[in-house]
Every structure is written in C-alpha cells, then in structure tokens.
Amino acid sequence: MNKKWWKESVVYQIYPISFMDSNGDGKGDLRGIMSKLDYLKDLGVDMLWICPIYKSPNHDNGYDISDYCAIMDEFGTMEDFDLLLKEAHLRGMKIMMDLVLNHTSDEHPWFIESKASKDNPKRDYFIWRKGKNGGPPNNWESYFSGSVWQYDESTDEYYLHLYSKHQPDLNWENQKVIDSMHEMVEWWLKKGVDGFRFDAIAHIVKAVGLPDGANPLKLPTVQAYDLFSNLENVHTLLKNLYDRVLFHYDIMTVGETSGLGPEQALSYVGDTRNELNMVFQFEHMFLDARSTGTGKWDVVPWNLLDLKKIISHWQIVMHEQGWNANYLCNHDQPRSVSRFGDDQEYRVESAKMLATFLHMLEGTPYIYQGEEIGMTNIAFQSIDDYRDVETLNFYEQSMQRGIPEEKIMQALWHKSRDNARTPMQWSNTEEAGFTTMGGEPWIRVNSNYPLINVEAAVKDPNSIYHYYRKLIALRKQHEVIVYGLYELLLPLDEEIYAYTRTLEDQQLLVILNFFGKEAEFKLPEGIQVDTKGLLISNYPVKSGEDISTFTLRPYESRVYLTTIQS
Template sequence: MNKKWWKESVVYQIYPISFLDTNGDGIGDLRGIMSKLDYLKDLGIDVIWICPIYKSPNHDNGYDISDYQDIMKEFGTMDDFDLLLREAHARGLKIMMDLVLNHTSDEHPWFIESRSSKDNPKRDYYIWRKGKNGGPPNNWESYFSGSVWKYDETTDEYYMHLYSKHQPDLNWENQRVIDGMHEMVEWWLKKGVDGFRFDAIAHIVKAAGLPDGDNPNHLPTVRAYDLFSNLENVHTLLNNLYERVLFHYDIMTVGETSGLGPEQALSYVGDTRNELNMVFQFEHMQLDAASGGSGKWNIRPWNLLELKKVMSNWQTVLHEQGWNANYWCNHDQPRSVSRFGDDTRYRVESAKMLATFIHMLEGTPYIYQGEEIGMTNIAFQSIDDYRDVETLNFYEEQMNEGVPEEKIMQVIWKKSRDNARTPMQWNISEEAGFTKGRPWIRVNSNYALINVEDALKDPDSIYYHYKKLIALRKEHEVIVYGKYELLLADDEEIYVYTRTLGGSRLLVILNFFGNEPELTLPHDLNLDTRELLVSNYPVKGDDDLSQTFRLRPYEARVYMLKA
C-alpha cells in the first residue's frame, strides 16, 4: 500500500472571484479567502485549491494569464498572497494553485511580441499558420464554438486558440517555451505552494502537421479532439517537467484531462509513470450529454446504471496502480444537487447522499465552494445576467440558427458554467454577505434559505454531514485505501458498494432517487457485526438493517462490518 499525504487529504476548491469580497468592489479577493481559513479548518479539509489569481484581462475569469508571476489587482497583491500562504500553513492547510500551461492571454508579453512580426524571436512561442483556400488553416473547432483559428492582420496569418480568441495556445515544441514554463513553475514552488492543478494539460500537444479532422457533415469546423487531446508526447513533456522540477518538492498534482478512460489515465497517474498524482476524469460528467450536436448542451436524462459502470471502472482499474480524484461539481460544472439530486423537496437529503457517495470512494475527494451547504443552480431570466464566455457564445450561436430563446434558456439553466459561479452564500444580509458593493454576477435569490450562517446553527445541516464524512475518512484507513466492490450492479435506483482493507469492510448504501425502493442485501455480508458510521436520516435504536428493508428518498447509510 503506497501511502501518500495527498491520498489522505480532502480538497476544497475556491473560485476566488465569487468567494468573499472584502473591499466592496463586488469581486472576491485574497483577503476574503484569508478571513475564512478558520471556517475551512473547522470543516476539516486539508488542501485549498485556488482557481487562477494571476494577472489577467479576465476574458475567461482568470484562465487567460498575462503575467504568471503577478496577482490580478482585483484579487490583491503578491504580499496578500504571501500572507495567505503563511496563514494557511500556520493552520496546517496546504495551498494548491490552478495553473494554465496550454495557453496564455493575448496580452501576455510573449504573445505581444509574437504577433508583432514573422521574424520576431518569440514568433514561434505560439502556433501560427497561413490560411488555406481563403479560410483557416484547418477545420478544428474551439471548445467555445467556432474555429480554433483567429486571423491577425498584422502578419496576415492565423494563430491557434483551443478556447477563447483571447487565449492563444503555446507552442510546446519550442524548447524556450518549455524552459520558461519550468522556471515559472519552480518559482511558485520555491515560494512554498503545495501543488498544482494543471488546467487543460491534455491539450499541450497537437497532431503533427495539424491535419483536418474527420468531417462527415461537411461543417466549416469540427471538434477534432483526437488531434489535440492526450497525444503521446504529452507524457514526454510531463515526465520532463516532473524530472526537472516537480520531483524535488513534496507536492500534489492533478491534471484536467478530458476524453479518456481509466486505462488511458494510467499513462498519466500510474505509480511508475512519474507524471501526475491524479487526473480529473469527465466520463460521469458526460452522462447527461447526448452524442453529437452541441456537445454538453445537447441534454439527455442520465441513468444510474451508466454511473455505476463509469465509477466502478475507475475505482477498479486504478486500485493499487494509480489514484482517483473524486468530484461532483466545480467551476465548470452545474451544481451537483441540482444535476444529480433534488434541489427542491429533498435538497438536504440528496446533497448529503451525494456527498456520502464521493467521500466513501477510493481517491481524493474534492468539495467545491458552497457544495457543503447545498447551493443550487440559478436560472437568470435574461441572458444579460450571464457572464460566462462559453454560455454567451452558445446563446449567440443558437439565436443565429433560429432556435427559440425560451428553448435556449432552458438548456442554459441546466448546463451553464455560471450555475457554479454565483457568489458564495454566507448569510441572510444583502448580497448574501458576499460583498457590500454590487457583485460581478448576481447572487442566487435563495440565499435567505441556503447560507453558511444558518448551516452552522443547525446540527443536522449539510455542512455538519460533510464535517462528519471528512472526520470518518481520517479515522478509518479503509475509507482511504480499501478495495472497492460494486454490489447489486443491475439495480436502477440503489447504488451499493463495499470497501475492504484487512479485517475491515465498509458497506455504503445509497438511494439515488426520491422513491422508496426495497433493498435486499447479499447474504455473504456479515451484518451481525455492523456499526453505523453515518446516515442522512435519523435511524432507530437497532438501525432496522436486515437482509431486506425499504429505503427512504435519497437515503444514505455507511456501515462498518468485519471482512
């Protein structure tokens, strides 16, 4: 059993612009994070993952970086960050930075030079090509819709941007780019940060020759994921980063890697690979997206059998070979209780059930800000209230195609990234205690019912359920390292699994829906030895567990048995 501190940790993700504003400008800041360190420490988490805080024009909420070694002025100063780091460490909390290596801002000094002329020394720091047949160099489509190519009149060529036109892709075939990125990473490590989440890391290598993608529908652009995702040389570059820089520091690393299964993930996180500690997988995030059409915006109902298949595969393949990063939502995904639970009648019960599921799996659990109090999706009536570039591009694209606005908005209400980006709901004061000014994006109107202050007063709140789950993980080694086994694989409503380590066996029972299904447990489970560790409902004195019993809506129970 390969024990590591980051395997035994729980991570809390902060989206700083929406966490807490201390100077009244409507934008969260570093001092806001600092003021809540004791709150996070009390919750029990170990690592704070902070989304990008670097200097940025903020076209994509900080993921367009213009200076990797400076702080965006709205968030504060480098002195503020240094103080935050010291204060976190003083409480035993670690800080993980969010770092974008695939692209920079178009206002980064490198790109300003690169676009100035074809013979500039930094021209080859980015990916430039001549147009073809009066249009872009190839037919690849951006993640934010439209071509990945932006024409630049200065030099009569196109530059590549897999994301926004304000986020030009770096050329990772240029050794000077590699050296510069390595130096920057080490600069942060010397400062004392405890790890990195590498954004879009799977895309730093593009297919040789940049060929057109398959285009059966003869569209102007096509999503050619296999030509710019998870290519073999990504591993060469990551191994090189590890050997030259990361190896020398006791840190945690997680990569954002879409488009792969657990077998491919082992190429990144396998114990002998020397690349990353873990990756974020997206297979369970795609269960409610129909194939084809507009990607994630093409919604279909998800089902539990598919979720079981995906999660069980990751749990089984990575056991004792790599490590999982387990999550339900983040800054790019809708709120989990609105997506996989019931955010009205059974909001509390389903939020606790979803938390139980994630925290009892093998892998490092990630909590996204507000998840610990059951924050929900928003449904702004006007597109003018949305801020996310991906959402706005989708709206414009659909309107241009003649799709009724009402239909567009219904999709946006379910899948917009702004669902997770509304301000943290601290109390019932104006703007939910997030700011004394006008927030950069509107606060969810349900903050009077859902907020931290009320959660802390209620011993049966979602917050205290999270706190209990985190404490149990630190108390029982089987929760961290135990082997996963799925039970009742064909049940369409109930998810049951065990975790086994030595003489300890964990039994996790989850009702994923609002019905009251009957559960019959396998006879080989030693129920006579049971100890109830946690439940999201009051349980009777003898806990009424038997081989067959009826579950309540969204019920979750965790038992300790003898193996």
C-alpha cells in the same frame, strides 16, 4: 499499499472571484479568502485549490494569464498571497495553485511580441499558420465553439486557440517555451505552494502537421479533439517537468484530462510513471448530454446504471495502480445537487447522499465551494445576467441558428458554467454576505440565499455542512475509507447504488438511494454486516436495525463498518 499524504487529504476548491469580497468592489479577493480560513479549518479540509489568481484581463475568469508571476489587481497583491499562504499553513492547510500551461492571454508580453512580426524572436512561442483555400489552416473547432483559428491581418496569418480567441496556445515544441514554463513552476514552488492543478494539460501537444479532422457533415469546423488531446508526447513533456522540477518537492499534482478512460489515465498517474498524482476524468460529466448535436447543452436524463459502470470502471482499474480524483461539480459544471439530486423537496437529503457517495469512494474527494451547504443552480431570466464566455457564445450562435430563446435559456439553466459561479452564500444579509460596504456582485447572487447560507448551516446541527464535517472526520479515522478495495453490489438495480470497501478485516457497506422515491434493499448473499457499526446516515436509523431487507427512504444513504469474521 502505497500511502501518501495527498491520498488521505480532502480538497476544497475556491473560485476566488465568487468566494468572498473584502473591499466592496463586488469581486472576491485574497483577503476575502483569508477571512474564511477558520471556517475552512473547522470544515476539516486539508488542501485549498484556488482557481487562477494571476494577472489577467479576465476574458475567461483568469484562465487567460498575462503574467504568471503577478497577482490580478482585483484579487490583491503578492504580499496578500504570501500572507494567505502563511496563514493557511499555520492552520495546517495546504494551497494548490491552478496553473494554465496550455495557453496564455493575448495580452501576455510574449504574445504581443509574437504578433508584432513574422520574424520576431517570440513568433514561434505560439502556433501560427498561413490560411488554406481562403480560410483557416484546418477545420478544428474550439471548445468555446467556432474555429480554433483567429486571423491576424497585420501578418496575414492565423494563430491557434483551443479556447477563446483571447487565449492563444503556446508552442510546446519550442524549448525556450518549455524552459520558461519550468522556471515559472519552480518560482511558485520556492514560494512554498503545495501543489498544482494543471488546467487543460492534455492539450499541450497537437497532432503533427495539424491535419484536418474527420468531417463527414461537411461543416466549416469540426470537433477533432483526438488531434489535440492526450497525445503521446504529452507524457514526454510531463516526465521532463517532473524530472527537472516537481521531483524535488513534496507536492500534490492533478491534471485536467478530458477524453480518456482509466486505462489511458494510468499513463499519467501510474505509480511508476512519474508524471502526475491524479487526473480529473470527465466520463460521468457527459451522462446527461447527447453525444451528437450541441454536445453538453443537449440535455437528456441520466441513468444510474451508466453512472455505476463509469465509476466502478475507474475504481477497479486505478486500485493499487494509480489514484482517482473524485468530484461531482466544479467551476465548469452545474451544481451537483441540482444535477444528480433534488434541489427542491429533498435538497438536504440528496445533497447528503451525494456527499456520502463521493467521500466513500477510493480517491481524493474534491469539494467545490458551496457544495457543503447545498448551493443550487441559478436560472437567470435574461442572458444579460450571464457572464461566462462559453455561455454567451452558445447563446449568440443558437440565436443565429433560429433556435427559440426559451429553449436556449432552458439549456443554460441546466448547463451554464455560471451555475457554479454565483457568489458564495455566507448569510441571509444583503447580497448573501458575499460583499461589503454595499458592493454590487460581479454576477447576481442566487435568490435562495436567505434559506441556503453558511451562517444558518453552521447553527443547524442537522445541516448539510455538519454532515460534511462528519464525513471528512470519518475519512481521517478509518483507513478503509481511503485505501479499501471497491466492489460494486447490485449492479443491475436502477435505483440503489451499493458497494463495499475492504481493507484487511475491515469492510464498509455503502447503501445509496439515488432517487426521490422509496426503494427496496435486499442484502446480497455473503455480505457480513454489523448493524451496530453504522458510521453515518442521512436519516435517523435505530442501532442494530435488521437490514437483510428494508425500505430505503427518498435519497437515503447509510454506511456500515464491519469487522469481517473469517
């Protein structure tokens, strides 16, 4: 058993612009985060993952960086960051930076020089190509829709951007780029940061020659993600980064790597790979989307058997070979209680059940801000209230294709990234206590804040918040929750997700009703249960109650700890 501090940690993700505003400009900032450190300490989390706070024109909420070693004006100063880091460390919490190595902002000095002329020394810092047949160099499609190529009239060439046109991709075949990125990473490590979440890291290498993707529908662009995702040379570059920089620091690293299964993930996080500690997988994020059509926006009902299959596969393959990063929502995904639970009648019960599911799996749990109080999706009635570039692009292109606006808006209510980006709901006061001095939030607050807010949750001993506190505390008390072997029970049950975690003579039994109706549970043969060993449940349960056969209430969850008798 390879024990590591980052395996035993719980991570809390902060989306700074929406977390807490300290100066009344309607945007969250570093001083705002600092003012809530005691709240986060009381919650029990160990690591704060802070989404990008670097200098940026903010076309993609900070993921378009114009200066890696400066703080965005709206968020504060480098002195504010240094103080935040110090204060977090004083409370026993670590800070993980969100770092974008795949691309910069089009306002980064490197790109401004690169764009100036074809013979500029920094031209090759980015990926430029001549057009083909009167159009872009190839038919790849951006993650934000449309071609990955943007035409530059002044030099009569196109530059590549896998995301927004304001986010040109760096050329990782250029050694000067590599050396500069390494120097920047080490600059932050010398400051004392405790880790990195590497955004879009799977895309830093593109297929040799940038060939067209398969395009059977004869479309002008095509999703050719296999030509710029998880290519072999990514591992060469990551090993190099590890050997030259990361190896010298006791930190935590996690990579954003879409489009792979656990066997592929081991090439990033295997114990002998020396690349990353863990990666975010996306398979369960596509359960409610069609594989054709408009992708994630084409919403379909998700199936519990599919969820079991995906999660179990990752749990089994990664055990004692690598490490999982477990999450149900983040800044790019809908709110978990709205997506996988019931954000109306059973909001509290289903949020607690989902938290139980997440925290009892093997791997490091990630909590997204507001998840611990059961914040929900937003349903803005007008496109004017949305801010996300991906959402706005989808709306505009869908309108151009003649799709009824009502249908488009329904897709946004389900899947827009802005669902997770509405301001943190701190109290039932004006603007949910997010901003001060009458400030107007950069995006509207969810109207349910009088009911769902931190102040009310802290006061209520039966709240989702206090349930999270208990889950986090249990994880620190019982090694079996961290390192135990996962085994799926009742694999064909379409309502109940049950599994065990076993370490030496300790065994957890986790029982979860994933739906809003009663479900009959029958204890599988061979499973020993000490019914007096109930660790946590989201409904009242009598100690010692027989569970050989019983009825689970809507969204009920229970966890039992048993010492196995040989």
